[in-house]
Amino acid sequence: MRTVGILYPGFSAEDDYPRAEKLLTDGATLPLVHTEMKVDAHREDALLDIGGDEVLAEGARRVAAESGPLDAIVWACTSGSFIFGPEGAARQAAALERAAGVPASSTSFAFVDACRRLGIGSVALGATYPPDVAGAFVQFLTHHGISVLTVSARDIITAAEVGTLPNGTVLDFAGAVASDAPQADAVLLPDTALHTVEILDALEHRVGRPVLTANQVSIWQGLRLAGADLDRPGLGTLFRKG
Structure with missing residues (x-):
């Protein structure tokens, strides 16, 4: 164990x-x-x-x-x-x-190691963060050889608010992010304040490709x-x- x-x-x-x-x-x-x-x-x-x-x-x-x-x-x-x-x-x-x-x-x-495990070279990023914070993650991923094709930043300031987003909203958000970059290898949802564990398979079914979430x-x-x-x-x- x-x-x-x-x-x-x-x-x-x-x-x-x-x-x-x-x-x-x-x-x-x-x-x-x-x-x-x-x-x-x-x-x-x-x-x-x-x-x-x-x-x-x-x-x-x-x-x-x-x-x-x-x-x-x-x-x-x-x-x-x-x-x-x-x-x-x-x-x-x-x-x-x-x-x-x-x-x-x-x-x-x-996130970097997970992308390497799955052979993911390009991603669509769905961030709950403000744009400047999302941009810092883009720089981090780019530094490690991962191409970020599109960024959607929801501009939510607090983790507490992110944690209240219902599953349906998260699924819709991921679907919209994926549609912005149909050529991306995967969709990334980078906030550990976002509930995703119950819907991981549903997220991938919605977008038709791997989805990596923070938790x-x-x-x-x-x-x-x-x-x-x-x-x-x-x-x-x-x-x-x-």
């Missing part, structure tokens, strides 16, 4: 993780702690604050104390990692790994780092190894 610690900022779509855990038939667990979020805002200064090394180190200490030994740990926040830039995000993940003493990553790098790739990355990279139904193309 593998244990992947999840560090999650604030409160919005954290219930995606216990939902996913029920689908992990090998007994893998995803214990989650809420890290400090002084200001809930998709804004550069607030994002730099929630992704600080001390904030994440404290989260790592708490999740280990509450769940016991970990096999891997993930900073489950896309904007709170890519906002540091490619090099800064790499330093952030390395600092978390040192603090936790187990393999570590963040959602931003999980999905965070879970996949953690399990992969923990040595539990298995075929898992119900969690989208990313979790199907065949």
